[in-house]
Amino acid sequence: MDVLSVIVMLALFLLLLAFIFSAGLMTPVIGSKNIIFVIFIGFIAGTIGGAFLISPVYDEIPEIARSIYLSTSGATETVTADVSTDTDIERLKEDLASQEGVVDVHSEGIVIKTDKFTEERKRIIEDKIAVIDSNITSWNVYTNGTIILQVKRGYNPVNALENLAKWLMYTGGINTRYSTVKLVVEVKPANVDAVVSYLEARDIVVTGVRGPSEDKVAELRRFLPAKSNIVLFCGVLGVITGLAGVFIDSIMGSFRKIYRKYRG
Template sequence: MDIITAVIYIVLFIIMMVFVFSIGMLKQYMPKREVLLVLAVAFLIGSIGGAFFLEPIYEELPNMASIVERNMPNNEESLYLDLSSSVDTDSLREELSSMEGFKSFDETSISIPMWNFNQKEHDYFDSIVGNINTHYKNYNVTSDKINIELEDNFTASEALKSFSDWYKLVYGETISYAQIQAVLVVDSSQLDNFEQALLNKGIVASSVDGPIQDSINNTNSSMLSNVEFTLVCGCVGVIVALIGIYMDSVVPAYRRFKKFMNTKRKR
């Protein structure tokens, strides 16, 4: 949200509170039993104003809190990507590396979907996968998937090809699909640009780790829920209405207090 829009929303909420205050000041012209109705209306107006005008600004607080982290030198963010094997990772790496703030792009592992293994099939794959290629850093066989960690400088396409070649030799069929896990490290100040570049290719990071994300997470953990925030705004409307209702009593009391303090100072 831009600053101008935020200012407009705040001004509109203030105008609503002025209206609530004005309603409160009409207390002297209404029966006492109508005061509760005024407070109920004030709560409703405050809640509506908070939900429509202040809540969008409130939701931007995590991003605002991360501004400092975005501009700190040497801060880095790690974006964890889940890519289809149909994605040309070499082309993606080349495009990302040409952008300002690029640090590194590493393909860390692949996940090969299989069928639901029975115990015998599971044990077989669990014992044989590590022998297919020496560049498999580690691997894990689940009930329907094989996860393979890659050594440095060993690409996902090479890993998938070596597994597919072995699979064709043993089963007479090919494996043509896998999910690639990759880690993109970028300068914190350029995070938005990289996220947009990925989004343009239909890629969204499964998670982000770094100072910016830590700041956003910490802020989110301390924030009220949307319902709680709306209720607080409703309470603000009630407080403003009460100030309007008792304005005739508050102002004289304030003047007497101010006069008392001035007299005390002169002594």
């Protein structure tokens, strides 16, 4: 929802409150016994306005706050993505590095899915990984065929994959079914959405965005009340507005007395 839509929604809700207030002003015409009717109209109209006018705006509050945080924050945000190893990882990193606002691009690890293997084979793989490729710094091996590797920063993780895949096939006949590289992009806050759109346009799965701005938005979401409470509040606000219209003369008279007392 854009800014104009938000303004229109709020303006319509204010007009609705003005209608409720007008209904309260009509009590001299419709009779003071019909105050219950004014309360009923105020609650129903306020609830409807809350559900159809305020709720859509309320849903946009986290995104509005996120835009403000991103435009004012100085710390970088981290975009993570899973990239198939069929992609030219090094070329992709170069392309990302050339995007406006990108501070750093590096691969954080690689997830490999192979045929299942035994506990004995698992121990052999764990013992030999460092020998297979000395650029692999840490690893987790599971008998269901999942192998997670971490490599030295700046090293092409696809090389580690190819070395390990060949060794698995030659020594145990284990096929590598698929693999993905976890790519990490450090981005200036104002350029996060552009980088995410760039990755998605290349059919790359963005797995998350984290950083100071995202943390603040998550904290804001935790503190925001439930939407149903907002709708109920709008209904109560409608009742109060209607009653204000009913008793406006008494209210204004009280203000005038207080003003005269203060002046005199």
